[in-house]
Amino acid sequence: MNQPVQQPGGPALFIGDDTAYVALVRPELDPADPDIREAAAAAGVTPEEFVGPGTIWALMSEDASGEGDGFELPGLRDIEADEFAGQLAAGLAGGEAFTLEAGSVLRLDARPADGDSWAVTAEVTPPEGHDGQGPQSLDLGRLVSAALLTDLEEFRSSLA
Template sequence: MSPIAMGGPALFIGTDTDYVALVRPELDPDQPGVRAAAAEAGVTPEEFAGPGDTWMVMVETGGEGDGFELPGVRDVEPAGFAERLRAELAAASGPFTVDGGAVLSLDARPAGADAYAFTARVTPPDDPDTTWTAETGPVPTAGLLADLDAFLGSLA
């Protein structure tokens, strides 16, 4: 379950206060802020909202977070990451790592009979010398598998 609503495809890995997320937010043309920005730009709210095709990575740890856009990322890349994570979770009996490319690496370790805890390492593309780390508490495997299926279904 996602800690916040994004309006587009979203995959949250972690807990309400400690997570990493891949999201493709969509603007709601009916929101007053979107309407005002559209009017200022001289376009309709629907044109301003656009297709919602920019992916973002968000990280939160201990209630504080940050994030960045991933310009040029296509749906196939987050889908590939989710598929690799799903395959590892379905087959794993111990620790594993899922590589999400230059910006994301996810280390998983068992955290009880039916859960995993994660260490996410996130590197902003415009600052390759900086790495943010988020440590999650136990995440139930069955729930994360269901979230992964829903995420992959939203991209189909």
């Protein structure tokens, strides 16, 4: 089951099931949100300064035990996120096992499973200098091809 990560605004691509996932997100925070306004005041900046331009992508992950991490991908642009989604869709359409890399931080290994589903594992490697946990290997479960392709299409449309 693929369901979007609940993020304030912005495009999000969720790959996984209800026990383990990776998510590529570009949150767009609302400076009018009371929590944002409070955090900005505590930081001594305007809400608009606190929120920033909303162009920073992040990769989030969580394994079946609930252990997770997230980190910013400051060099990632929308076009590169779109290309990643397009390559993932092409791999799924090809019907054969494939590996897809997103720089040095994410590798997906996908192989056909039962019926119209894929067994997907992800290797997440935080960038150097990241203070969170280290590399993670995640079994993302069996993902239904049609649902994942729909999610990819919606994600790519959200970037346009």
